[in-house]
Amino acid sequence: MSQANTKPPLIIVNTILFVGLPILAAVLVPLWGLTQGYSYALWAWAVLFLYLNGLSITGGYHRLWSHKAYEAHWGVRLFFALWGAGALQNSILVWASDHRRHHRHVDDNDLDPYSAGRGLWFSHMGWMLREYTTNAEDFSNAKDLMRDPIVMWQHKHYVAITVFMNIGLPLLLGLALGDVIGALLVVGLLRLVVNHHVTFFINSLAHYWGSRPYTDTNTARDNGFLAFLTYGEGYHNYHHIFQTDYRNGIRWYQWDPTKWMIAALEKLGLARELKRVPDFRIQRALLDMQFKRAQELAQGQSEPALTAILEREYQLFTDAINQWSQLQAERYERHREQLGDALEERRQQLLARWEQAALRDRFRELEISLRDQRKRLQQLMAQWQLQPIAS
Ligand SMILES: [Zn+2]
Ligand SMILES: [Zn+2]
Numbered sequence: 001m002s003q004a005n006t007k008p009p010l011i012i013v014n015t016i017l018f019v020g021l022p023i024l025a026a027v028l029v030p031l032w033g034l035t036q037g038y039s040y041a042l043w044a045w046a047v048l049f050l051y052l053n054g055l056s057i058t059g060g061y062h063r064l065w066s067h068k069a070y071e072a073h074w075g076v077r078l079f080f081a082l083w084g085a086g087a088l089q090n091s092i093l094v095w096a097s098d099h100r101r102h103h104r105h106v107d108d109n110d111l112d113p114y115s116a117g118r119g120l121w122f123s124h125m126g127w128m129l130r131e132y133t134t135n136a137e138d139f140s141n142a143k144d145l146m147r148d149p150i151v152m153w154q155h156k157h158y159v160a161i162t163v164f165m166n167i168g169l170p171l172l173l174g175l176a177l178g179d180v181i182g183a184l185l186v187v188g189l190l191r192l193v194v195n196h197h198v199t200f201f202i203n204s205l206a207h208y209w210g211s212r213p214y215t216d217t218n219t220a221r222d223n224g225f226l227a228f229l230t231y232g233e234g235y236h237n238y239h240h241i242f243q244t245d246y247r248n249g250i251r252w253y254q255w256d257p258t259k260w261m262i263a264a265l266e267k268l269g270l271a272r273e274l275k276r277v278p279d280f281r282i283q284r285a286l287l288d289m290q291f292k293r294a295q296e297l298a299q300g301q302s303e304p305a306l307t308a309i310l311e312r313e314y315q316l317f318t319d320a321i322n323q324w325s326q327l328q329a330e331r332y333e334r335h336r337e338q339l340g341d342a343l344e345e346r347r348q349q350l351l352a353r354w355e356q357a358a359l360r361d362r363f364r365e366l367e368i369s370l371r372d373q374r375k376r377l378q379q380l381m382a383q384w385q386l387q388p389i390a391s
Contacts, residue, residue, distance in 0.1 A: 018129060038179075042183060046190065049086070049169075049170075054231045055261055058258040060084050061096060063262065065095075065145055069274070070275060072270065073271070076265060076270050077148070081151070083165065085162045089199065092154055097138065102115075107218050113132075116219040166188055170184050171183070171184060173187055174187075201229060202226075202233045205226055213289060216289065218240055220237045221237050232248050234255075235249045242281075242285075245276055246259060287377070290381075294380075294381055297381070303384075309380065
């Protein structure tokens with residue numbers, strides 16, 4: 001393949017930023033450190049800046065603006081717009097529009113701007129260095145964002161804001177701490193380069209390395225180690241199937257500082273309408289994958305006893321799904337009835353509350369049944385892999 005000749009031209013500014021800055025950091029930061037040294041205060045400021053940039057990208061650019069996983073007070077949006085610009089990953093409008101395309105056309109080499117199918121380097125940062133057709137600006141998928149004055153203000157003044165956040169603020173900090181060059185190098189340059197690469201991991205490594213418990217229809221992976229580096233975005237398999245959920249790591253113990261920040265903002269009255277995918281749908285996705293894997297295994301082995309158990313379990317699974325859909329329809333119907341009759345408002349309200357509680361219980365029962373089934377299936381597969389069932 002003569003790909004070298006057909007590659008689109010380099011984008012000079014991006015090449016300087018994404019290739020030049022890391023080289024500069026790798027040379028200057030240790031050089032100044034060895035000759036002059038850095039104070040602990042500088043390192044602490046650099047970590048603080050790193051988190052403010054990172055969380056503004058994950059909580060703001062990503063979960064708030066790209067996916068509308070919640071709504072935020074204008075003060076919060078302004079904060080994310082400023083610190084997100086400081087991450088130097090383009091404006092909210094460009095970023096979110098690209099990202100929506102990534103979800104819609106994930107792994108499609110012709111339409112996904114950072115398709116994992118084009119290799120690790122391409123999805124990490126190669127995609128930003130050349131004028132690829134997949135980078136063509138098209139905001140038709142971001143009309144809602146164009147109505148947000150903060151988004152448009154940031155888009156218009158992006159260069160000035162990012163220069164101030166990356167050079168102006170570290171400069172002021174350096175003046176205050178009495179170490180201007182140290183602040184520019186550690187809080188400015190090094191922090192920027194580190195944040196770039198950890199957030200780029202979400203597009204590259206999180207599509208290569210990890211497990212696929214929820215879906216295998218795309219390359220996105222769940223990876224706890226990457227979640228630690230990426231402010232919680234490493235649970236990328238979950239995120240690609242349930243992109244409007246404000247959480248990526250849904251278990252309480254899964255490292256997702258972005259979800260903790262959003263939940264804290266809600267407690268402070270600064271965020272609302274946090275979207276959570278119902279547990280039943282999560283269990284259903286997990287079970288779907290389990291059945292798929294179990295059936296593949298059973299087919300390969302032609303084991304009639306196992307096939308029979310799996311068929312029976314699958315029947316229970318479809319029954320639960322049907323019951324759940326029926327409950328959903330019932331809930332919708334009740335809701336409409338209540339809207340239709342305003343006369344007996346008080347009585348209706350009481351009844352509705354009671355019915356809602358009853359419905360909730362039935363939903364809960366179904367969720368538990370799926371959880372139990374998952375455990376059963378897990379045990380069955382583990383046992384069977386150790387010692388195949390004699391038919
Ligand atoms: Zn992705
Ligand atoms: Zn996303």
